Amino acid sequence: KLEAEIGAPLFRRGTRGMDLTEAGQALLARASEALALAVDGAEAARAVAAGKRGRLSVGYMFVLANAMLPRLIPELRRSVPGVDLEFAELSASTREARVLDRSVTVALCMPAINHPEIQVARIGAQRFMLAMPSSSPLARLGSVPMARLNGRPLIALPHPDHGPASSAVVPLLRRHQVVMPIASRVETVHSAMSLVLAGEGLAILPACAQLGAPRGIVFRPLRDATDSLDIAVCWRRDSQSPLIGTFIKCAEKAVARM
Numbered sequence: 301k302l303e304a305e306i307g308a309p310l311f312r313r314g315t316r317g318m319d320l321t322e323a324g325q326a327l328l329a330r331a332s333e334a335l336a337l338a339v340d341g342a343e344a345a346r347a348v349a350a351g352k353r354g355r356l357s358v359g360y361m362f363v364l365a366n367a368m369l370p371r372l373i374p375e376l377r378r379s380v381p382g383v384d385l386e387f388a389e390l391s392a393s394t395r396e397a398r399v400l401d402r403s404v405t406v407a408l409c410m411p412a413i414n415h416p417e418i419q420v421a422r423i424g425a426q427r428f429m430l431a432m433p434s435s436s437p438l439a440r441l442g443s444v445p446m447a448r449l450n451g452r453p454l455i456a457l458p459h460p461d462h463g464p465a466s467s468a469v470v471p472l473l474r475r476h477q478v479v480m481p482i483a484s485r486v487e488t489v490h491s492a493m494s495l496v497l498a499g500e501g502l503a504i505l506p507a508c509a510q511l512g513a514p515r516g517i518v519f520r521p522l523r524d525a526t527d528s529l530d531i532a533v534c535w536r537r538d539s540q541s542p543l544i545g546t547f548i549k550c551a552e553k554a555v556a557r558m
Contacts, residue, residue, distance in 0.1 A: 302327070306323065306327070308321075308323045309321050309323065309324075310323055310324035310327060311324055354383055354384070354541075354543060355383065355384045355385075355386065355405075356376075356380070356383050356384070356385055356386070356405050356406070356541070356543045356547065357386040357387075357388065357403065357404045357405045357406075358385065358386065358387050358388070358404065358405070358406055358407075358408070358547070359387075359388045359389075359390040359395065359398050359399070359404035359406070359407035359408065360387065360388075360389060360390060360407070360408040361389075361390050361391070361392075361395065361407075361408060361409055361410055362389055362390075362391070362488055362489060362490055362512070363410055363488075363489040363505075363506060363508060363509050363512075364408050364410055364508060364531065365389070365512065366508070366511035366512045367508035367511050367558050368408060368508075368531075368551070368554050368555070368558065369387070371553075371554035371557050371558070372408075372550060372551055372554040373385070373387075375550040375553050375554055376547070376550050379546055379549070379550055380543065380546055383543060388403070388404055390404070390407060390409070391487055391488055392457070392458070392487050392488070393487060395407055395409055395413060395534075396413050396415055396418070399413065399418055399534055399535060399536060400415070400417060400418070400536065402536065402539075405535060405539065405541055405543065405544070405547075406533055406534065406535045406544055406547050407533070407534045407535070408531070408532075408533060408551065409531075409532050409533075409534050410426065410506060410529050410530065410531050410532070411468060411529050411530050411532065412530055412532035412534060413532070413534045417536060417537055417538070418534050418535065418536060418537065419534070419535055419536070419537045419539075420532050420533070420534050421532060421533045421534075421548050422530045422531070422532050423531055423532065423533055423548065423551050423552045423555050424530070424531040424552075424555035424556075424558070425528040425529060425530050425531060426506035426507045426508050426528055426529055426531060426558075427506070427507050427521070427526065427527070427528045428469065428472065428504050428505065428506060428507075428522060428525065428527050428528065428529070429504070429505060429506070429507045429509075429510065429519045429520060429521055429522065430444050430449070430502060430503075430504055430519065430520050430521075430522055431492070431493060431496050431502065431503040431504070431505050431509065431510070431513065431517055431518075431519050432496060432502050432503075432517070432518060432520070433496060433497060433499060433516060433517060433518075434516050434517065434518045436502075436518075438502075438520065439518045439520065441520060442520070442521075443520055443521045443522065443523040444520045444521070444522055444523060445523045445524070446472075446473075446476040446478055446522060446523065446524060446525055447476070447478065449473075449478050449480055449502070450478045450479060450480070451479065451480070451481070452480055452501070452502055453480065453481055453482070453483035453500065453501030453502065454469075454480035454481065454482050454483060454501055454502060454503070454504070455483060455484050455485075455486060455492045455495045455496055455500060455501045455502065455503040456469070456482045456484070456485045456486075456492075456503075457485070457486060457487070457488075457489065457492055457503075457505075458485055458487070468529055469504045469527075471527070472504070472522075472525060472527045476524075476525070480502075483495075483500050483501035484500055484501065489505055489506075489509045489512075490512065492505065493505075493509070493512075493513055493514060493517055494514075496517055497514055497516050497517055504522070505519075506528070506529045507519070508558065531555055533547065533548050533551055
């Protein structure tokens with residue numbers, strides 16, 4: 301059948317048996333290669349399906365970079381050494397789109413993304429702290445009473461999933477009956493810290509932000525306030541990547557060591 305399909309003799313037939321023609325030898329060599337590739341392909345497919353090989357694209361918000369990545373990346377390298385890792389910084393305005401268009405497999409967010417097509421696993425939380433210039437009189441305090449914030453200008457970050465009038469710190473200020481006029485509203489933590497350093501106002505930020513703070517900014521806990529922001533892993537609900545479960549376990553270990 302092979303000879304008929306190829307249109308050339310593959311065997312020399314004699315009284316003592318058969319041996320290969322040059323065409324037969326060429327076919328044998330390629331067939332051996334094809335069989336080896338098929339075996340390799342099957343093994344590769346099994347490894348990817350088992351989460352031992354493949355590619356994992358990790359998005360992360362800047363505020364979590366210094367606190368989490370130095371702990372998370374070595375954990376991932378140990379847990380999935382055969383997986384190619386990619387990392388991409390996300391902002392409040394890009395994070396949802398990057399998850400939905402699959403340009404990142406998973407996203408480390410603070411707070412979690414609120415979208416019907418996005419699954420969320422909360423893996424930790426960070427308490428709010430007050431960021432201020434080191435020259436501020438409040439910097440001399442070990443902790444800052446909420447009442448001392450009344451009337452002081454605020455550098456605010458809008459909640460990523462709501463309008464510009466919303467902020468994660470609004471419930472905190474409202475509960476303590478504190479009014480802070482908004483001096484500026486920015487999208488990222490590093491923009492907020494730059495304006496704080498310039499003397500434009502104070503910022504209420506998650507504690508992990510202090511790891512990336514420039515010289516001249518100090519962080520102090522807020523007295524009688526235990527409010528916090530969730531740290532979450534977010535991914536598409538319809539994603540079938542077996543690496544997501546492994547990533548969540550590694551991220552939980554990284555958060556526990558923060």
